[in-house]
Amino acid sequence: MxxxxxxxxxxxxxxxxxxxxxxxxxxxxxxxxxxxxxxxxxxxxxxxxxxxxxxxxxxxxxxxxxxxxxxxxGDLGQSYTYGVPVAGLIAERLTVTLPLALIAVLLSLAFAIPLGALAASHRGGPLDRLASVVSQIGVAVPAFWVSLLLIMLFSTTLRLMPAGGFPGWDAGFWAAIEALLMPAVALALPQAGVLTRVTRAAVLSTIHEDFIRTARAKGLSARAVLWRHAMPNALIPILTVLGLQATFLVGGAVLVENVFNLPGLGRLALQALSQRDLIVMQDVVLFFTALVIIINFIVDLAYLAIDPRLRRGI
Structure with a gap:
């Protein structure tokens, strides 16, 4: 097998x-x-x-x-409270939760990977100290508290962003993205803090390997050594953390969606819990759990693609 x-x-x-x-x-x-x-x-x-x-x-x-x-x-049953098929409820709420999670992951990756890699390549310098402070703040600050701070700053004080609610994709792409931006930032910050720290540690453990010394001896620039040689070999621990973060992303989405009053799966789960709608609760919790398990399965497949040594059993 x-x-x-x-x-x-x-x-x-x-x-x-x-x-x-x-x-x-x-x-x-x-x-x-x-x-x-x-x-x-x-x-x-x-x-x-x-x-x-x-x-x-x-x-x-x-x-x-x-x-x-x-x-x-494919028949998930009928909601006791809403009187409609649960599959339709989940599909409707996914149009909010999935884009929210995707934007949060992209923001986290775009911020944490470069910062962690550059901090490792400039170990002990100002950028490294900045990355350490940012990662500690991201790890320590809960997503719901970041949500409240963002609402107070950008909605109440500056009046630049909507404080909550979701206009729907029918209102226009940018209107929907604007409603999801602050919740996505609140979800991304804790994930970025962890990912920055892991990326820095993974790159630091890689840049002292013999193949990195060989690349430097060939006259490659520091940038080429970092991004073409060190980063690809540091991806496995980074992928591991990304798989583990799927669980925290799901949990954070439940809180953040309720703070921003977003009609997503997390809010549906809390509503079903308060209304004792068992069939909705079962299906939503199973969906979230299956999503996390499948993401970790995909991460395992990514290991096989990145590290040829793991493919010997195939």
Missing amino acids: TILVRRLASLLVTLLVVSLLIFTVMDLMPGDPASIMLGTSASPDTIAAMRHQLGLDLPLALRYGHWLAGIVT
Whole structure:
């Protein structure tokens, strides 16, 4: 069995185990969705009828089997609260969450990779000290607090950016990007702090290798040595951190979307939690978890592409 097949099998098993854990935890949460939907004045018979209608009176194993079969066929169920298919809800909210996450990742990479690499190549200099301060601030400051500071500065004081809300992509591309820019910066700053530190450490460990000395002996410029030789060999630890940051990006999106009142998946998850909409909660949490697992699977494939030594088992 090749490395690729083994990792794909591991991905599928992990998703199956995670789905079972999510379903079990959600079922054990206090509160009855039927009682919450009908209110405290509802009679026991009415609540029992609602539970039967929602399928909540079925055995746990049978409900899990129905839910899993629906996921495989693309039927994520019907929202208890909204009365619409959950797949449509998730697809609608993804038009906000995915661009937000993508912009945050691009901002983080565009800032952290050059800063970390240049800090390593100028070790002990002013740029290195600046990178150290910036990375420490990024690691220490939570995303929701950065969100509040950005709103106070750019919305309340300078009145340059909208304080929250999302006009929709129908309002125009730039109007939508403007609404996502501050939330993306708030998400990107903590990620950039970690990535700057890891990039600096990875490049520092690479620039003392023999092949770097050989490149310098051939007369290559410091810039060429850094970007053509040191950086490609420092990518594996950087990719590792990018995969791990997917988890923090998902968690940060939940908080940031609520601070900026964005109609994304994170806000949908909190709304479903407050309304005890089990099916929406299960599907959204599973989607987030599957996204993180798949991103880490892609990172594993990137390892194989970057390091030929890892491809010997293929």
